[in-house]
Amino acid sequence: MNSALEEVAAAIDGMEFERARRILSTREAFGGDDLQNKFYGALVSFTEYLCTRDSACLTGAVVLAREVIEREPRHLECHALLAQSYAALGYLGDGQGLRLAWHHYEIARGLAVDQGFEIEADRIRTLGEEVGNAACSMDSS
Incomplete structure (x- = not known):
């Protein structure tokens, strides 16, 4: 697993969702692969919803996932x-x-x-x- 993904996983485990998003917002997180960043961003948002039940997180997950699917159907x-x-x-x-x-x-x-x-x-x-x-x-x- 790459170190950025390990950091994101650790942030999620600690329920530090904003930290996870900051890591993903760096273009270097996945070697500049914007689609991977967006996919993992959607995953962070969905996971945050599961932990907090804040439905706004679902909207964030949907928006990011749709952007990925538009480019990678x-x-x-x-x-x-x-x-x-x-x-x-x-x-x-x-x-x-x-x-x-x-x-x-x-x-x-x-x-x-x-x-x-x-x-x-x-x-x-x-x-x-x-x-x-x-x-x-x-x-x-």
């Missing part, structure tokens, strides 16, 4: 992260978030199959089905 991990972020928004009462989550789970599942990750594809399918069912029940109520 086959980024499996980013589609999965975006699906999780949309699902969390959906469970907070946004039915559209659940539909978007299901859509990105389907994309992630397809990418996992294409890349030979059969076990992960099955897990992603299960998550997608749960979110899809939740979206349908929100629509019917």
Whole structure:
């Protein structure tokens, strides 16, 4: 693991999310790879949401993940992260978030199959089905 990623992991472990973002904001964090910085930035924001339940963090995760996907449409991990972020928004009462989550789970599942990750594809399918069912029940109520 590169030292910047180790520092980010340590910052997250200590719930120092701003410190993690500062590390990621340096272009050198991943050898100048802006997409990696944005992906890990989205991951930091999602993790912060899990720790604090501040829904604004989900918005940050969605924005960064969408920027990565716009430039790298086959980024499996980013589609999965975006699906999780949309699902969390959906469970907070946004039915559209659940539909978007299901859509990105389907994309992630397809990418996992294409890349030979059969076990992960099955897990992603299960998550997608749960979110899809939740979206349908929100629509019917």
